Amino acid sequence: MGRTSRKSQIDYAAAARRWAEGNKDGRKPTIKDVAELAQVSKKTVSRVINNSPLVNEATRKGIQGLIQDIGYRPDPQARGLASRRSYLVGMISDNPTPQYVVNIQLGILDVLRQTGYELVVHPCDRKSDTFIEDARRFIEVQKLYGVILTPSVSEDERLAEVLRELGCAYIRIASIALDMEKRMIVTNDRIGGREAARHLAKLGHKRIAIVAGRRSFRSSHERRAGFEEGLAEFGIELPEEYVLQGDYTFESGFKLGSEILDLDPSPTAVFASNDEMAAGVLQAMHVAGQTPPDALSIVGFDDFETATRVWPRLTTARTPARKIGRLAAERLFEFDNDSETAGGPNQTTPRLIERDSTRRSGKS
Amino acid sequence: MGRTSRKSQIDYAAAARRWAEGNKDGRKPTIKDVAELAQVSKKTVSRVINNSPLVNEATRKGIQGLIQDIGYRPDPQARGLASRRSYLVGMISDNPTPQYVVNIQLGILDVLRQTGYELVVHPCDRKSDTFIEDARRFIEVQKLYGVILTPSVSEDERLAEVLRELGCAYIRIASIALDMEKRMIVTNDRIGGREAARHLAKLGHKRIAIVAGRRSFRSSHERRAGFEEGLAEFGIELPEEYVLQGDYTFESGFKLGSEILDLDPSPTAVFASNDEMAAGVLQAMHVAGQTPPDALSIVGFDDFETATRVWPRLTTARTPARKIGRLAAERLFEFDNDSETAGGPNQTTPRLIERDSTRRSGKS
DNA sequence: CGTAGAATTGACACCGGTGACATTAGTTTG
DNA sequence: CAAACTAATGTCACCGGTGTCAATTCTACG
Numbered sequence: 001m002g003r004t005s006r007k008s009q010i011d012y013a014a015a016a017r018r019w020a021e022g023n024k025d026g027r028k029p030t031i032k033d034v035a036e037l038a039q040v041s042k043k044t045v046s047r048v049i050n051n052s053p054l055v056n057e058a059t060r061k062g063i064q065g066l067i068q069d070i071g072y073r074p075d076p077q078a079r080g081l082a083s084r085r086s087y088l089v090g091m092i093s094d095n096p097t098p099q100y101v102v103n104i105q106l107g108i109l110d111v112l113r114q115t116g117y118e119l120v121v122h123p124c125d126r127k128s129d130t131f132i133e134d135a136r137r138f139i140e141v142q143k144l145y146g147v148i149l150t151p152s153v154s155e156d157e158r159l160a161e162v163l164r165e166l167g168c169a170y171i172r173i174a175s176i177a178l179d180m181e182k183r184m185i186v187t188n189d190r191i192g193g194r195e196a197a198r199h200l201a202k203l204g205h206k207r208i209a210i211v212a213g214r215r216s217f218r219s220s221h222e223r224r225a226g227f228e229e230g231l232a233e234f235g236i237e238l239p240e241e242y243v244l245q246g247d248y249t250f251e252s253g254f255k256l257g258s259e260i261l262d263l264d265p266s267p268t269a270v271f272a273s274n275d276e277m278a279a280g281v282l283q284a285m286h287v288a289g290q291t292p293p294d295a296l297s298i299v300g301f302d303d304f305e306t307a308t309r310v311w312p313r314l315t316t317a318r319t320p321a322r323k324i325g326r327l328a329a330e331r332l333f334e335f336d337n338d339s340e341t342a343g344g345p346n347q348t349t350p351r352l353i354e355r356d357s358t359r360r361s362g363k364s
Numbered sequence: 365m366g367r368t369s370r371k372s373q374i375d376y377a378a379a380a381r382r383w384a385e386g387n388k389d390g391r392k393p394t395i396k397d398v399a400e401l402a403q404v405s406k407k408t409v410s411r412v413i414n415n416s417p418l419v420n421e422a423t424r425k426g427i428q429g430l431i432q433d434i435g436y437r438p439d440p441q442a443r444g445l446a447s448r449r450s451y452l453v454g455m456i457s458d459n460p461t462p463q464y465v466v467n468i469q470l471g472i473l474d475v476l477r478q479t480g481y482e483l484v485v486h487p488c489d490r491k492s493d494t495f496i497e498d499a500r501r502f503i504e505v506q507k508l509y510g511v512i513l514t515p516s517v518s519e520d521e522r523l524a525e526v527l528r529e530l531g532c533a534y535i536r537i538a539s540i541a542l543d544m545e546k547r548m549i550v551t552n553d554r555i556g557g558r559e560a561a562r563h564l565a566k567l568g569h570k571r572i573a574i575v576a577g578r579r580s581f582r583s584s585h586e587r588r589a590g591f592e593e594g595l596a597e598f599g600i601e602l603p604e605e606y607v608l609q610g611d612y613t614f615e616s617g618f619k620l621g622s623e624i625l626d627l628d629p630s631p632t633a634v635f636a637s638n639d640e641m642a643a644g645v646l647q648a649m650h651v652a653g654q655t656p657p658d659a660l661s662i663v664g665f666d667d668f669e670t671a672t673r674v675w676p677r678l679t680t681a682r683t684p685a686r687k688i689g690r691l692a693a694e695r696l697f698e699f700d701n702d703s704e705t706a707g708g709p710n711q712t713t714p715r716l717i718e719r720d721s722t723r724r725s726g727k728s
Numbered sequence: 729c730g731t732a733g734a735a736t737t738g739a740c741a742c743c744g745g746t747g748a749c750a751t752t753a754g755t756t757t758g
Numbered sequence: 759c760a761a762a763c764t765a766a767t768g769t770c771a772c773c774g775g776t777g778t779c780a781a782t783t784c785t786a787c788g
Contacts, residue, residue, distance in 0.1 A: 028504070030743090030744055030745085031744060031745060032744075032745090040767075040768085041767065041768045041769075042744085042745075042746090042768095043745095043746080043747095043767075043768065043769080044766085044767060044768075045745095046745070046746060047766095047767085049745095050746090054765075054766065054767085055766075055767085056765080056766060056767090059766080059767090073501065073504075073505050074744080074745075075445070075505070075743085075744055075745070076505065076506065077441045077442075077444045077445045077450065077507070077743085077744080077745090078441075078445050078743070078744035078745040078746090078773090079744080079745055079746075080441045080745090080773095081439070081441045081442050081445055081743090081744080081745070081746090081772095081773050081774065081775085082744080082745045082746040082747075082772080082773050083745080083746055083747080083773085084746095084773075086441065088482075088484075098462040098463045098465070098466035098467070098669070099462045099463075101462070101466055102462035102465055102466055103462070105485060105487075106487065109485070109487060118452075118484045118486075118502075118506060119484065119485055120452075120482045120483065120484055121469060121473070121483055121485055122482075123469075123470065123473060137437065138482075140392070140437075141437050141439070141440065142440065142482060143441070250669075250672070250673065276673075279673045282675070283673070283675055283677075286675040286676075287675075305462070305614075305670065306669065306670065306673050308614070309614065309640075309643045309647070309670050309673060309674055310673055310674055310675070311646070311647055311650040311651075311674070311675065312650075313647075394773090394774055394775085395774060395775060396774075396775090404737075404738085405737065405738045405739075406738090406774085406775075406776090407737075407738060407739080407775095407776080407777095408736085408737060408738075409775095410775065410776060411736095411737090413775090414776090418735075418736065418737085419736075419737085420735080420736060420737090423736085423737090438774085438775070439773085439774055439775065441773085441774080441775090442743090442773070442774035442775035442776090443774080443775055443776075444743095444775090445742095445743050445744065445745085445773090445774080445775070445776090446742080446743050446774080446775045446776040446777080447743085447775080447776055447777080448743070448776095
């Protein structure tokens with residue numbers, strides 16, 4: 001290999017200077033300009049842009065330099081039109097927690113920044129009856145390169161079906177594997193729930209309640225299942241009246257928090273399956289004149305900002321949202337591999353962050 | 365006007381049926397297909413799509429129906445390529461508060477949804493030395509239709525200059541008018557600061573401190589200025605030692621909160637110029653064993669989620685973020701008017717929300 | 729009724745790239 | 759040295775629209 005270029009040497013630097021000269025009016029260079037300056041066809045420049053292996057090394061280097069020098073940027077619209085794709089990645093979400101959404105976005109962008117792709121955000125309402133239709137149009141019309149789905153839309157099988165049908169790459173972020181490995185980022189909420197239970201059990205708590213999220217959410221189910229597993233390890237029962245049904249909102253946490261106060265025998269600890277509800281429970285305690293963790297230890301889930309803003313600061317299982325976004329974007333770009341397995345890490349594990357809302361049982 | 369179409373009547377409905385017949389393979393229709401079915405040129409269909417007035421009413425109606433029936437959607441890439449524009453709106457932000465960012469996004473999307481435009485998010489770091497260059501590339505390469513700038517990037521004059529130079533429509537969200545009216549959404553933070561002061565003064569407080577934000581932020585300056593105005597109305601002095609310099613972060617609020625405790629004579633109230641810092645002050649009180657508003661009334665600013673999550677819930681001046689996003693997007697689409705004035709409302713005013721973190725001075 | 733002016737429509741090149749396929753040049757093989 | 763490859767590059771139509779300007783059809787009017 002390593003044949004030298006077949007044409008007489010081109011002075012690319014000189015070509016770049018020539019361009020600078022002849023372009024006083026500041027026109028943006030196109031592929032045609034590059035081709036002419038480099039004395040090759042547009043197609044060869046196109047190959048360089050797309051890292052095609054079918055280009056002589058010397059030619060490639062020269063053209064790359066030229067592109068740098070004159071500041072040529074391929075037009076994504078033209079590229080997309082011709083190749084029936086786009087350089088856009090969509091994020092479809094219906095999660096009401098800004099903290100989560102923004103951090104996932106940031107994680108995705110950490111990766112996209114290096115690729116020249118852009119992120120188009122698309123919140124949605126899964127309950128709308130045009131939801132699937134709207135999403136389909138969005139994906140089809142924009143010819144999205146890929147889509148990242150956050151909970152709970154990520155759990156929607158109809159949407160996944162549409163994505164497959166359209167041949168669009170996609171990654172589903174969820175708490176369990178709902179799809180082929182390469183299409184999932186699994187957050188292992190079950191482990192987080194287990195850690196929460198273990199933490200409280202180790203602190204000597206026996207009467208522990210749970211404020212659960214909506215049953216239809218996988219994460220809610222997983223967090224609870226993990227929690228029960230953790231309790232079981234310590235031989236702790238979870239009586240039915242200790243299971244409070246919330247919906248991940250602060251308000252539901254607040255309401256259930258008051259109910260906890262009426263429980264008899266009263267629990268000494270609660271696991272709220274997200275921070276919002278934990279904050280709600282906490283506030284209910286304050287309103288009732290209690291000061292956790294005196295009478296009640298509280299563990300949350302997610303470690304979003306709220307966890308450190310409230311007092312006492314919440315012990316909570318951290319969901320590494322930004323990292324999740326990053327992984328999702330990374331996997332998205334390896335999606336075209338033919339196998340079903342992921343091309344890299346596709347799991348994250350919550351870690352328990354101990355703060356001030358939990359303490360040893362009995363101490364007061 | 366109202367001349368009838370010159371060609372013999374076309375049965376558009378029949379044409380649509382014919383399409384459905386001949387398209388068993390589910391190909392997406394293009395403008396060419398529509399044109400052939402309607403027996404007009406592509407250009408006429410193009411005119412219909414773009415609401416050109418140069419189309420006979422009957423023809424327009426027929427083609428519109430046909431487009432509906434066969435589900436034709438113009439390709440934004442092709443449109444953009446030919447007309448040297450795009451159907452993308454950018455949001456450039458460097459605000460660290462997820463609550464704010466997401467709500468602005470939602471507001472923008474409320475408007476975009478009806479237009480077929482999509483939102484591309486672009487967080488940035490104003491301190492990076494390639495910031496301007498990066499932003500320019502983003503805007504130029506994507507040929508953004510318009511850009512919405514949130515504080516504090518919205519205050520960056522270099523960026524505004526780039527936008528103007530590129531002929532890109534843009535809206536700056538900021539607390540004072542920094543630009544032509546049609547390019548601004550003004551949030552009137554000064555009024556919010558004034559309301560905060562009035563509220564505390566009316567409650568009988570005389571010794572009131574302020575936790576200010578970074579001096580270089582306009583909002584911070586405005587909030588403080590308004591606050592001082594409000595105090596002045598009631599003849600209240602703001603001694604220098606009552607001005608604590610923070611930076612809008614929770615941590616700075618926390619740190620300054622402890623310092624407030626050491627002040628002598630100690631203030632009976634504080635105005636923290638955003639909720640994050642207010643929450644920090646509040647937490648510092650808790651850590652010191654105090655329970656606001658007993659010894660210290662606290663007023664925040666923004667009314668983001670944090671305000672209602674902490675205990676006591678914060679009295680605060682509400683920044684209607686989603687509405688701000690909505691207004692910004694609306695104004696963006698009226699941008700092409702030749703005048704310098706805004707085509708609709710371009711101001712919002714914070715409203716004081718009274719909660720539990722403030723009370724009458726002296727009561728304890 | 730011929731003609732000017734307004735209303736409508738069309739022809740065609742072009743936006744800036746890429747796909748499919750052809751071509752050319754250098755290398756290896758028999 | 760011809761044949762058969764391989765490597766490198768080019769040709770040209772086309773992606774799906776829009777801009778420019780010309781052409782056609784009406785309507786109004788002298």
